[in-house]
Amino acid sequence: MPKSKYTEIYKDLKLRIESEEYEYQSILPPESALVVTYDCSRNTVRRALAQLAEIGYVQAINGVGVRVVYQPIDKASFVIGGIETFKESASRNKLNSNTEVIMFAEITADERIQSRTGFKKGTELYYIQRLRKLDGKPCILDINMFDKSIVPGITEEIANKSIYEYIENELHMEIAMSKRKMTVERVTEVDMKCLNPGDYNCLAVVTSQTFNGMGLMFEYTQSRHLPEYFCFMDTATRAELHD
Amino acid sequence: MPKSKYTEIYKDLKLRIESEEYEYQSILPPESALVVTYDCSRNTVRRALAQLAEIGYVQAINGVGVRVVYQPIDKASFVIGGIETFKESASRNKLNSNTEVIMFAEITADERIQSRTGFKKGTELYYIQRLRKLDGKPCILDINMFDKSIVPGITEEIANKSIYEYIENELHMEIAMSKRKMTVERVTEVDMKCLNPGDYNCLAVVTSQTFNGMGLMFEYTQSRHLPEYFCFMDTATRAELHD
DNA sequence: GCCGATTTGTCCGTATGTATC
DNA sequence: CGATACATACGGACAAATCGG
Numbered sequence: 001m002p003k004s005k006y007t008e009i010y011k012d013l014k015l016r017i018e019s020e021e022y023e024y025q026s027i028l029p030p031e032s033a034l035v036v037t038y039d040c041s042r043n044t045v046r047r048a049l050a051q052l053a054e055i056g057y058v059q060a061i062n063g064v065g066v067r068v069v070y071q072p073i074d075k076a077s078f079v080i081g082g083i084e085t086f087k088e089s090a091s092r093n094k095l096n097s098n099t100e101v102i103m104f105a106e107i108t109a110d111e112r113i114q115s116r117t118g119f120k121k122g123t124e125l126y127y128i129q130r131l132r133k134l135d136g137k138p139c140i141l142d143i144n145m146f147d148k149s150i151v152p153g154i155t156e157e158i159a160n161k162s163i164y165e166y167i168e169n170e171l172h173m174e175i176a177m178s179k180r181k182m183t184v185e186r187v188t189e190v191d192m193k194c195l196n197p198g199d200y201n202c203l204a205v206v207t208s209q210t211f212n213g214m215g216l217m218f219e220y221t222q223s224r225h226l227p228e229y230f231c232f233m234d235t236a237t238r239a240e241l242h243d
Numbered sequence: 244m245p246k247s248k249y250t251e252i253y254k255d256l257k258l259r260i261e262s263e264e265y266e267y268q269s270i271l272p273p274e275s276a277l278v279v280t281y282d283c284s285r286n287t288v289r290r291a292l293a294q295l296a297e298i299g300y301v302q303a304i305n306g307v308g309v310r311v312v313y314q315p316i317d318k319a320s321f322v323i324g325g326i327e328t329f330k331e332s333a334s335r336n337k338l339n340s341n342t343e344v345i346m347f348a349e350i351t352a353d354e355r356i357q358s359r360t361g362f363k364k365g366t367e368l369y370y371i372q373r374l375r376k377l378d379g380k381p382c383i384l385d386i387n388m389f390d391k392s393i394v395p396g397i398t399e400e401i402a403n404k405s406i407y408e409y410i411e412n413e414l415h416m417e418i419a420m421s422k423r424k425m426t427v428e429r430v431t432e433v434d435m436k437c438l439n440p441g442d443y444n445c446l447a448v449v450t451s452q453t454f455n456g457m458g459l460m461f462e463y464t465q466s467r468h469l470p471e472y473f474c475f476m477d478t479a480t481r482a483e484l485h486d
Numbered sequence: 487g488c489c490g491a492t493t494t495g496t497c498c499g500t501a502t503g504t505a506t507c
Numbered sequence: 508c509g510a511t512a513c514a515t516a517c518g519g520a521c522a523a524a525t526c527g528g
Contacts, residue, residue, distance in 0.1 A: 025458070216268075231424060232477075233423070233424050247516090286516070
């Protein structure tokens, strides 16, 4: 049950593009035709098309039409041994995923934490370290901090299953936005102990701040990935490219 | 000379947010007020706000207002030694940037190249390897391939300056979109020779396909970054998070 | 708990400009 | 030049969510 008409159109077009009913480099039916197909206004069609452009599926060309730039190749030869995220990989490859809680504590943010995470000094936090495994092999070390006043009631048991499920299904809080930063860092002693990096001396590190529906930051996370299990994809449009 | 009204509004609000005239966690003036301020329709204001949301500057809350979630911290303590891109870093940090062409060749895509890059077998390409230095220190090894039929006339001299400047200013071709993929890979022998990775045995690798204004892919690039010189930022909104 | 005011979310229709063919 | 197709902008209507009295 999609809430809005433009989301329905977006999803329908997305599936048709992925199934290559509309193939790479072809031109979609003009907006005027889509207006008829979906029985809606031109604005609504354009909104769906704009979303598809955002994820790198189509590109509008003034005076010509809307061209499909999605390539199924994305999922085959382009990627060699990498994965997108823990969850995606686990479900896509039907691997047994497993989470082990290494540390579960409650702390109060000091100045060091404030400058590193963005949580104000004095904020009460849950501090959690978890090891994520695929088919028994450790691949990601997650360090989470949650604002206790926004996300109360986290237990070690919840951390062992899924904190996000708890947030959405139990607390009924909306997860709205996440800012992420990717870097490559040297392995630490903790990494050595938990992740078995072998002869790799670096990890892919993703730090993120996550905001709820009210625009309040409730989570800071650092995910330390073994290189084999990391692949991040992104689409940059003109606006971002040029300033 | 911004082309459109909504871009002007976007840029103006962006500056005000960056200067913290509108500060972190505050609520912007309601759309109805911005309509008056900028003397435009509500749709136009909303479009500018939507763009600000895309880059992680604001977040709209139904029934409440539009909250600023931009943090100046982003540019200070959060990033240590990392850079965003070669160009940005070079100009932002006022470092001497320098590009050295290591290899300049013309090749024809075979099946291996097709499956790796997305260029059709038989496509004539420029193949270029360049070493980018900041203040004399090598930090990125770029491997570029350009479709000769779309971007003709590249010379070693142009490669030594800026190919993108050539494309935009001489060929007057629009650079519209780029799909990127980030991974962490082991250093190769070429990396060792060119980049002096020291005791790092991994690099941050960004592979990208770039499309012009007509929706045609004209470039495939692999950028191999020394870990110290790599930091990538990103904002994910609800639509992407769920799906 | 309800109601009304405020604010954002969705959708429609129309007009005009710009680029391509 | 005219037809087609996307780009920008305006205006209006109603729904959904929040908040204060």
